Amino acid sequence: MTKVTPGPTERLRFREMHDGDLDDLAALLGDPEVMRYYSSPKTREQAQGWIDWNLRNYAEHGFGLWIVETHDGEFVGDCGLTWQEVDGVRDVEVGYHVRTALQGQGFATEAAAACRDAAREAGVERLTANVRADNIASQRVAQKIGLTEWTRSTGHGVDVVVFGAALA
Template identity: 60%
Template sequence: MRHYPRPKTRDEALGWIRWSQHGYHEHGHGLWLVALRSNGAFVGNCGLTLQEVDGAVHTEVGYLVRTGLQGNGYATEAAAACRDHARDILGLERLIAIIHPDNVPSQRVAAKIDLTFERETTYRDRPAQIHATTFPVPGPTPGS
């Protein structure tokens, strides 16, 4: 949470849970629990959410891994699965990640899943970088 303004209060956490549930209800996606396969231990969360950035709504891949488990590739594995889901199942044309400029590990995860630095901006009154990719639009299959 070091790249967040502060930890959420209980009321803010409840609001975040409701926001997440709304995303599933309205858009069919949201954040998923990330757990270790070996024992089910909580690792963090990762998923797809709609975010308004600079007046436009984008689908963001977000990922958060507990401090003690960072550096093991969990964020990259989960974010890559979300990227593939966005492209292959949801048929999205574009995917972004909103990253604090000081969050170098998150920038590395974005690069590993083929999101490239696009621009600097302000997001929720804090400096941010937008990393993005555009998926190729599938063309007609040969013989169709």
């Protein structure tokens, strides 16, 4: 697959992660509020692993999670596309994390919509969002970008709602 990065939106721009993003990502992924629907917040070492994972994703798949910033360079969070498997079905998933101070302002929806559009342009046929059943805010983001509930599953001991849409 060709390398893809979402184009800028009205308020946001996207770029690949690099090691210089460790402080911002460690703060984001270490924030208990941001990571409330994960098993636990990530340590600084795990945040570096997150960067390394995304660098591999860019090289192997042409996409991953990107750093999301405002046009003046303020760090918003990360958002992007990764391969995920649920119940033996492997699809490209859109995922997103927004700094607690910036939540509720539509940044996740704006970023996820840009990633959906980039996925479509890159030839991705199906896009999903795997959202914990109790994460209503994230479910709303998935719905606002045109994904509908496809199925429910249990992964890593939690109930997950799989939202999806055909892009092709």
